[in-house]
Amino acid sequence: MxxxxxxxxxxxxxxxxxxxxxxxxxxxxxxxxxxxxxxxxxxxxxxxxxxANSNDFMECDCYEEFENGINYACGESSDCINRLTLIECVNGECGSCGDNCQNQRFQKxxxxxxxxxxxxxxxxxxxxxxxxxxxxxxxxxxxxxxxxxxxxxxxxxxxxxxxxxxxxxxxxxxxxxxxxxxxxxxxxxxxxxxxxxxxxxxxxxxxxxxxxxxxxxxxxxxxxxxxxxxxxxxxxxxxxxxxxxxxxxxxxGKTQTDAASLLPQNYADALGVNPSTEKKWIKAKKAAGEKILKSEKDNINVEFVKHLELQPCESFEDVSKVMGVLLQLDDELIARRLTERLFLTKDQALHFQIIKLHGYRCFAKLLTTFRDDIDFCTELLEYLEGLPKTTKNGIVSSRLGNVIEDLSPVPEFSNICQNLLAKWATFETYKRITKKDISDSGDRKLDLRRIRLPPGWEIIHENGRPVYFNAEQQTKLNEPPTGEVKALQNGTSNRSRESSSFGENLGGGTFAKKRPALDQETYEKKKKQRLDMQIKELEKVKEEELRQLKAKLELENEKKSELERIIAEANQQKEQEREENQKRLMEQEEKRLKRLQQTKGDHLTHRWNKFFAGFVPNMIKHYEKDLSREHIKECARDIARILSGKELKKNGQKGPPNELSKEKRKKVKEFTQVYMDKFCQRRSEKTKKRSA
Structure with missing residues (x-):
């Protein structure tokens, strides 16, 4: 590879x-x-x-769907906004879909x-x-x-x-x-x-x-x-x-570079670029004798991206591809071009889908990133002004309102920001429907978590029960919008996805077909069977809980034993380390004292050498008629070194005096004369031998 x-x-x-x-x-x-x-x-x-670019976790709007202990929420065929935008749900963060949903493949x-x-x-x-x-x-x-x-x-x-x-x-x-x-x-x-x-x-x-x-x-x-x-x-x-x-x-090499696409495939998909478009552009460039260069930073051809003729999004899938890239993108050129594609999209149903797929959060990031680009931010603000009305919840959670308030003081943005803030102030804020709300609603004919609503419709909580709300139309319904929605019967497996259609008279909340009424005997029989089954299930649950409790206790005992063993080993290792550290410190102290002593001795030697070097050269100066200047210097150094050694041998802690006494000078002079006479004699003998 x-x-x-x-x-x-x-x-x-x-x-x-x-x-x-x-x-x-x-x-x-x-x-x-x-x-x-x-x-x-x-x-x-x-x-x-x-x-990732976003510091805040993005929560999906799915609902948990447990069956046989498995949560089927956010599955492959679901409309999970996190899955559609390449984001995984996280336990404890993505509340409504419940723990361990189907959109946790990397984590699991x-x-x-x-x-x-x-x-x-x-x-x-x-x-x-x-x-x-x-x-x-x-x-x-x-x-x-x-x-x-x-x-x-x-x-x-x-x-x-x-x-x-x-x-x-x-x-x-x-x-x-x-x-x-x-x-x-x-x-x-x-x-x-x-x-x-x-x-x-x-x-x-x-x-x-x-x-x-x-x-x-x-x-x-x-x-x-x-x-x-x-x-x-x-x-x-x-x-x-x-x-x-x-x-x-x-x-x-060149072959692979020329053959590689002009864009990573996820960028190409989001921009609506197909291979034939790339090949056509490459062919035109080669025909003109121009080089095809790719940015080493992101493996994209900047010139190709700048000259693309973008088309509006035409489907929910197109919107998912664009938003999935925008939410993770750090390339400014691709971000601008993808945003342009959103600007070209006029279908209101797709606008609702853009908002649903973390659109407000994405626009907040774009306005922050391109704050200094007046033209681009103006166009983006105008686009926001034209989006359909929704509930205020998404604007608040994305902090888009805070970003707009920060832009308001800029003269070029002042008017449109004030208009947006005034418009959003009229939007309603509602409590989002929860699993408890569904359980308490008393509606046993619909599983509200499995209803697929048309664009613009949401399920909200009002007066203690769920309500269908369209912010753009300012419409609230107690039943799903007529003729535009399908729902599964309560208790049907979500995996089968077999929908039961409502009759035309949805206002009455009845199905088109009703089950025949049961006689009292059959009803009692089925009731007894259901109760027996529930008792057996309860016993199984208790047995399983007991088994799990025993296993948990055994595991805790094993962990305790293992922890005690680890603590004992840690204490033993700590004691060994303490002894080794103590030994190492003693060795270091001995070395330090030795170095200190050696340093002090070297310092005294230098002082004595310098002391004798102050007058020894004058004592042997008269020998220059017999010896060369270099020999005189060499002898002076040797005499000073010998005298220093004798002094240090007498007392290794004592330094040289300020002045040399007459008696000491006399001894030094005698030693110097003896040394020089011997040196001259040796030089004379060597000269005679060379002559012979």
Whole structure:
């Protein structure tokens, strides 16, 4: 695998018949795990790396749907606004959908069953050990999250270490995931020019995380691949061995750069760009002899983005793609262009969908980011003024009103900001419907959590019961809007999604078809059966609770024993460390005293040398007629050193006096004369020997 800037290709629903299988290859997962350090979640070089743009958690408007102990809220086929905008729900934060909903795949590590095997030419690869459906979450791409500077340092470092494979993936602008030495099994997914998977970026509890998802239905034994879509930052090109009919032959280098799309796929989808548009633009540029350059920062072609002719959103799916990118985006050019696409959208039903998908929160972020761009902010404020009326709840929770108040003092924005604040002041604020409100409503014919309302309609709480409200039309109904909504009968499984239509006379709150009345005997019989079943269920629940309590007690006892053992080991280790520290401190003190003593001795030696050097040269100056100047200097140094040594030998703590006494001077003079006579004699003998 190479260093990557990854995007998510469009879903391909083509048949997977004829795709190559690798079930006969040996399972090398254990072997592969020994080649790197496995991480359960990303490790961040700095705690603020990988943060999503929004500091506040975004709550969805789904309701919990427990059945047989499983919460089916926020499922694949639901209208969960978090799932639609690539945000995971978090227990304790996303209140109404309940804990452990279906939109927690990263947090629960709901990985597909995969295995690592050895390919013929590509090193390790990953295959699926089960059939995988389109859109299914396969695995999270995990590694060390580092800055761009550190990323470039590691590129050089790994190259110097002789590593053949790098495992980098861009997380967001200026931040990269490095799975080269620490990561997950997802690092072994190879590149393909016709991949069956793609990478998508999700916001999970305030952090951005990269997941690999199925691009189509994948059958057991197929290799899992995705398109690296990579500029290799100057690295040499490598042959591509995907063996697909559309293979371009190389990874990296000029061939891969030219072949890669002009935009990451999630940006392209949000902007409404299809491959034919990109190919047409590339062809025109090449015909004109112009180079095609991509921004190394975000893997986008700025010129292509600026010259796009944008189209309005035409469906709820278009709105979901735009809002999903806008909520996570930090690229200003893409943010501007996506906002332009929203400006072009005139369908009011889509306006309601924009607001529903955290629209107010997104607009607050855009106004803050582009505060200094007068024209863009003016256009955005005018767009807000034209949006349909809703309840005030979304404006308050997104703090959009606070942002508008901050912009009011700016002269260019003053009038329109005041108009917006005045308009929003007329919006109603309602308590949101809760599970308790549904239980207390007494309406047993409808499960209010499973009603799909048309755009503009909400379920609110008023006077102790749920009410259907349309802020734009200023309409409140006790029953769902006539002819525009379907709901499941109470107690029907949400997974089946089999809707029961209401009759035309919804004002009476009756179904089109009624059940026949039961006779008293049948009713009593069914009642007894129901009570017996409830008693059995209650006994099962109590038995399960008792079993869980016993297991919990055993676990607590095991934890207590383990804790006591850990404390004992910790105390023992602490005592050993204390003894070692004490020993080390004593050794350090001895060394310090020794160095101090040595330093003091060196200092005294220097002082005595300097003292004798003050008068010894004058005592031997008359020898210059027999010796050279260099010899005189050498002798003076030797005499001073010898005399210093004698003094220190007598008393190693005493320094030299201020003056030399007559008696001491006489002794020094005698020693000096004897030393010089001997030195001259030795010099004379050496001279005679050389002459002979």
């Amino acid at each position: 190479s260093d990557t800037k990854v995007s998510s290709p469009a879903i391909n629903s083509s048949s997977n018949v004829g795709h190559r299988k690798f079930l006969d290859e040996a399972n090398k997962t254990d072997e592969a795990l020994r080649t790197f350090t496995e991480l359960k979640k990303c490790a961040y070089a700095y705690k603020d790396l990988g943060n 590590c709901q990985y597909a069953d995969i295995a690592v095997f050895k390919t013929q030419k590509k090193g390790y690869g990953v295959r699926c050990e089960e059939d995988i459906e389109a859109h299914q979450f396969i695995y999270e791409y995990i590694g060390e999250v580092i800055t761009e500077d550190r990323f470039r340092e590691r590129m050089i470092q790994y190259d110097q270490e002789g590593l053949k494979h790098f495992y980098f993936m861009m997380l967001q602008s200026g931040e990269f995931i490095d799975a080269t030495k620490k990561g997950s099994l997802a690092r072994f997914c190879n590149h393909s020019c016709n991949p069956n998977a793609y990478v998508s970026k999700w916001s999970v509890d305030g952090k951005l995380r990269m997941g690999i998802f199925a691009n189509r239905n994948i059958t057991k034994g197929e290799e899992i691949t995705f398109d690296y879509n990579v500029d290799r930052y100057g690295a040499t090109a490598q042959p591509c061995y995907c063996e697909e009919p559309n293979c371009i032959g190389f990874l990296g």
